[in-house]
Amino acid sequence: MDHSARASTSSASSARVVDVLVPVALNQTYSYRVPRGMELKPGDVVCVPLGPREAIAVVWAENPDPDPRLHNRLKDVGEKLDVPPLKKELRALVDWVANYTLSARGMVLRMTLRMGEHLGPERQRMGVRLIGQPPQRMTPARRRLIGILSDGLLHGKSETAREAGVSAGAIDGLVDEGTLTIEPMPRAPAPPAPDPAFAAPDFSRQQRTAVDAMRALAANGSFHVALLDGVTGSGKTEVYFEAIAEIIHHGRQSLILMPEIALTGQFLDRFAQRFGVRPLEWHSELTPRTRARNWAAIAAGEAPVVVGARSALFLPYADLGLIVVDEEHDQAYKQDEGVHYHARDMAVVRAHIAKIPIVLASATPSVETEVNARKGRYQRVVLPSRFGGQHMPHIEAIDLRREGPVRGRFISPPLAEHIRVAIERREQALLFLNRRGYAPLTLCRTCGHRFACTICDAWLVDHRFRQRLVCHHCGFSVPRPHVCPHCAAEESLVAVGPGVERLQEEAAALFPQARTMVLSSDLVTSIETMRSELNEIAEGRVDIIIGTQLVAKGHNFPRLNLVGVVDADLGLGNGDPRAAERTFQLLNQVIGRAGRDQGRGVGYLQTHQPEHPVMKALVACDREAFYASEIEARERAGYPPFGRLASLIISAGDRPTAEGFARKLAAVAPIDERIQVLGPAEAPLAVIKGRYRFRLLVKSLRSVDLSEYLREWLAAGPKTRGNLKLEIDVDPQSFL
C-alpha cells in the first residue's frame, strides 16, 4: 500500500514531517509535512488532504527520519483544528485496543472522534426576531412564520424554519423586507457543576465501611480496581456516588459506564438528588448537536461527571480521575461488530494506562471478575444486605413437569394463583420472558410448513402488535399471512411457543381487571418513551408487567413484590460455555427487582429442571455454590479466565467458499503446544443475511499472547478476497 500521499505542491525539503492516523479502516499512519509556522505536536487534531478529499486525522508521532525519496512528494498538513489534543493516555489506549483486538487502529481512533460533523468550537447559532410590519405580499408560509414569532422574542433560526415548515430562505426573505431581524443567539450558559455536598445520604453501618473504601480509593488516585459486590437493593449506587463526590472535590472527571438500556431517567434523577444536577449523558440516541456539545464539554474538562454506554469509554476526557462500571457482568458491554471489544475489560486497561482507580459494581460479578477478587488482584468491597432492612426475595421453583399449564398456555396454575393474591394486595407482578414478539415459530397444521427467513438460518418470529413475521437476525419481515403459502390451507397456521406479547394475552385472559404492560426492546421507539413507561410502572399505574431483559436492569419499582420467570431454562440449552453464568446473573437480577421497598419479595422459577445447579443455587440463595462450581468447571476446561479464547468467523455468499477458506486457514495455523485450534465448524447460526458462516475457536493457556499468535497466523495465512469475510473476536462472548 502507498504510505505517502502524493504531493501537488513543492517547497523546501527540510520541513518537519509528522505521521498521522486517519479514522478509517486502516492500521498504518501516513506522513505529512508540517507547513512553516504551524505548531504541531502528537495528539493534535488536523485536516489533511487524502486522495481527492480532506480528512480529519490525529498527529500520532513525529517522523524524525522520513524517507528522503518520498519527502518531496509528501503533502502538507492542511489545517490544525481548534480542539484540545488527544492526550497521550488516550492514544496509548487506541494502540492497545487495536493491538489486542486485531482491529485497524483507525477504527479505534474513530471511536474517540465521534463528535459528528460539528467539529471544533460550537458554531454560532443564529436567532430570528419579529421587529417590523408585515410584508407587502403575504403567503401562508410567511403567516406561519410571523405567528410563531409573534411574541417578539428571539427564536432559533433553524428551529423556527422547521416548525413553520419553510426553508431558511423564507426567513431571509422577510429579513430583506424589514419584518424580521437576525441576531446571534446568546450561548447557553454552562450547566451548573454537580455539588459533592448537595445531599449526602445517611449511610447504614455496613454501607459506611464500603463508603470509606470508596473515598479512600478515590483520594488515593492511583490505579486500583475495586469490586463493589452488593446484593440487589444494597445501595451500590449511593455508595459509589461517594467515590465520585471525592473526585469532584479533586476537580477531576468521572465516568460511569452502564449497559445502554439501564441509562434511565430514574438514574439521572437519583444523581441529581445526590449532586443537585444531572450528569452529562453519552449514548447512541443523542442528537448530533448534543453529541457535538457533549464531546466538546468532555474534551474541555467542563463535564465533571459523564454517564454513558460503552462508547463513552473512548471519549477524550480532559482529566479523567475515576471510572465506574455499573452492572459490570452485563453482556451489553461487549461490542460484537466493527471493533470487537469488551468495555469493562478495556475500562480496566484505560484506568491502568491513566493510573486512576476503577470501580466494578455488581450483585453477580462475572466469573472473570470474581476470580480476580478471589486472587486478591481486585479489592472486594462488600454490601451484604439490602438497605433499610428489606429482605432478599424468597425464591421457589415451579416444576413444569408436575405443575405445568395446559398445552398452549404458559402460566402455571400455582404462578397464576400467586399473581392473583399479589394483585389483590395491590402489589405489582412482573412476568419475565426473554423473548420478543408473540411466538418464536409459526407452522401450518395441515402441511407442517414452518415460516423461516429467506436469507438466514432462523425461524420468523410472529409479532402481533406489528402484524408481521420478523427475522430477529436481519430484520426481514412479511405480513402475517392468513393462508399457508405452501398448501393454501386456510385457518391452519398456529403459533408455537410463547413471546411476551402472547403472555400478555394470557395474563389479560386470566386477570381481566388487571392493567398489563409489555416492555420489550422492539416496542420501545426511543429512550424517552421507555423512560416514561418505566415511570408509569414506578408510579403504580400498572399491575402486571410483562418484560424481556429490558426490565432486568437497574430499575426501582416500589410496588413490585412478585417476579415470575416464565421459562427459567431458556438460556441454558445452547452449548454456550457462558450459558450457566448468564442465566444465573440474569435471573438473580430480574428477581432482585422484587421487594425492594416494602413487603417481602418472591421469585418463582418455572423450570423443567429444578435439579439444575443454577436453579438450585438460586432457590437456596447460595451464590457461593454457584461460583464454586462454575469456577471449577472453567478451570477444568481451561476456559477464561484460566485460559484464553478467540473466535474466527469466516463468512461468504456460498457455503463451499466459506468452508474452503476456513479449512485452508486452519491448516496453516502455526503449531504451538500451548494452543488448540478447534474447527472449522459450521456456526450455530449457519446463515445470516445470506452469508454462510463457519467458525474456528482458538484456545490457549493464559500465559500466551493470543493476539500476537493470531497476528502471525493471519499474516502468513490465505487472504480474504471477493465477498469472503473474516471476523476476529478475541474473548468472545457470543458463540453463535
Ligand code: ADP
Ligand atoms: P443497588 O444498586 O445495590 O441495587 P440501589 O443503590 O439502587 O441498590 O439502592 C436501593 C434503594 O435504596 C434505592 O432506592 C436507594 O435510593 C436506597 N438507598 C440505598 N442506600 C441508601 C441510604 N443510605 N439512604 C437512603 N436511601 C438509600
Ligand code: ZN
Ligand atoms: Zn433473516
